Amino acid sequence: MAERRIPLKHEYAQDGKVIYGVDEAGRGPLAGPVYAACVVLDPADVIEGLADSKQLSEKKRISLADQIKQRARAWAIASASVEEIDRLNILQASLLAMQRAVVSLRPISNALVLVDGNHAPRLDCEVQTVIRGDSLVAEISAASILAKTARDIEMLRLHEAYPVYGFDRHKGYPTKAHLEAIRLHGITDIHRRSFAPCVGQSVSGARTTSFINQKEA
Template sequence: MTQQGLVFQSATDLVAGVDEVGRGPLAGDVVAAAVILDPKKPIAGLTDSKALTAKRREQLSEEIKARALSWCIARASVAEIDELNILQASLLAMSRAVAGLSVVPEFCQIDGNKLPKGLPCPAEAIVKGDSLIPAIGAASILAKVQRDAEMVELDQRYPEYGFARHKGYPTPVHLAALKAHGVIAAHRRSYAPVRAILTTNRST
């Protein structure tokens, strides 16, 4: 499943920034975004989403969607994470985000040190690119806002796990809830803390 933004005007250099969010959590999809910024409509404050407050991320997310030449949010599912491993699932999500752009980029700048397969153009991997490259920062913001919203929604369905607070990460609160209430469909069974609960339940 992807969410697409509308393309407004073609640019001479269509460079897409690409990032993902959600490698560390024990639950939920890994979410990626790709963004082609419009040089005629600069957006101030684009950086690593983790360096911003939730309110600022949400404000910037709306600006990005309104001003970017093109944007797309994509994902790899919990089942794909468990089948492929989190690295390959993250790369798959990023590849889907690029493929979902409403225009084909001429170049991609990817956060991290690995490149997804099947990109439609040349690309480079940039370690800590989300804090160095505005387009990658924009992608990290879109992905983070989307994934956090999904965790809040999951919290409404399963309030006993505290997803709105920890966003699926293995905090003491989350680990305690796992032990008390067990594993739900949103949990990543390939992750050690979840696998340990399943093993314990099978042996009792």
């Protein structure tokens, strides 16, 4: 799939803006944390094949994630825990994860943060939302890929602790198999008790993770 970029990116570049692309992964699942990533690409090192992570195969996502980590000017991945999701709601927890990822990179004065969708976290720099940004803006596509692959890795780890739920297959989404596992076994401490069918059942909180990498100027 060819790389796609929003035309305005070139205008931003002419204005001297440095683009920070932001996206999240994991708003819909019944279990596990929500992840977000922020990516600053190198204009002189174009990564071919960037696209919305949902449109890519798992193999392609993993390959691109490795390239992004090696070739991007800067990247960060952060998450919000199940406890935070239940306390804040999933939208606010997603924005919190985004905020953590961006703040980790300490955006420079001429930064422009482009966020997928129509909600953006509070930041001390210029921020714009972009509908379908994960398909239109290369930096957001890259962030989408990092967030998705990082969350998938976490769900595979959680599968080892809770194998009867099949997190390795559905990553916590409300598939028929997952709903049946909940019916048979109840919920765990990494299920989101604010999400149906988990409402009303007692669970404990989960942790928050954060990973940062930035190349020296």
